[in-house]
Amino acid sequence: MLQKDMLARLxxxxxxxxxxxxxxxxxxxxxxxxxxxxSFGSVTIDHCTDISRIIEAGVNRDEEDFSLTVGSAGLSQPxxxxxxxxxxxxxxxxxxxxxxNKFKAVIVSSxxxxxxxxxxxxxxxxxxxxxxxxxxxxxxxxxxxxxxxPIINFR
Numbered sequence: 001m002l003q004k005d006m007l008a009r010l011x012x013x014x015x016x017x018x019x020x021x022x023x024x025x026x027x028x029x030x031x032x033x034x035x036x037x038x039s040f041g042s043v044t045i046d047h048c049t050d051i052s053r054i055i056e057a058g059v060n061r062d063e064e065d066f067s068l069t070v071g072s073a074g075l076s077q078p079x080x081x082x083x084x085x086x087x088x089x090x091x092x093x094x095x096x097x098x099x100x101n102k103f104k105a106v107i108v109s110s111x112x113x114x115x116x117x118x119x120x121x122x123x124x125x126x127x128x129x130x131x132x133x134x135x136x137x138x139x140x141x142x143x144x145x146x147x148x149x150p151i152i153n154f155r
Contacts, residue, residue, distance in 0.1 A: 019041065034070075093149060103119055
């Protein structure tokens with residue numbers, strides 16, 4: 001059976017040299033391997049092909065029968081690793097908390113523990129009928145987050 005850490009070791013030098021980073025490796029029961037990569041710049045088809053060739057050369061097909069898919073992290077996929085959160089610092093994201101709250105915010109910073117975000121919140125002001133909008137900054141530990149997805153803005 002293929003192991004994630006073995007596959008990650010095979011490609012780590014290439015990823016570092018190419019200024020890419022690993023987002024995820026999934027291996028199904030049927031040995032369908034899916035490797036997801038990202039970059040602070042862009043991920044090209046050549047990057048995906050090179051990684052595929054490295055894996056093919058590093059795994060003995062006589063011992064392991066597998067299918068391999070290598071792709072870049074899509075904008076519609078949730079952010080998974082710290083480097084992705086850093087990549088999207090200053091960008092608007094959609095956050096869904098594990099307790100069910102859903103809102104849009106801008107990532108201000110990210111660390112090993114979680115992310116700091118800024119968002120607009122409506123609060124009731126005593127003596128006024130209309131709610132007032134204020135900018136709120138909060139820190140969320142990763143275990144509190146169910147999903148964080150970039151918002152595609154064509155403005």
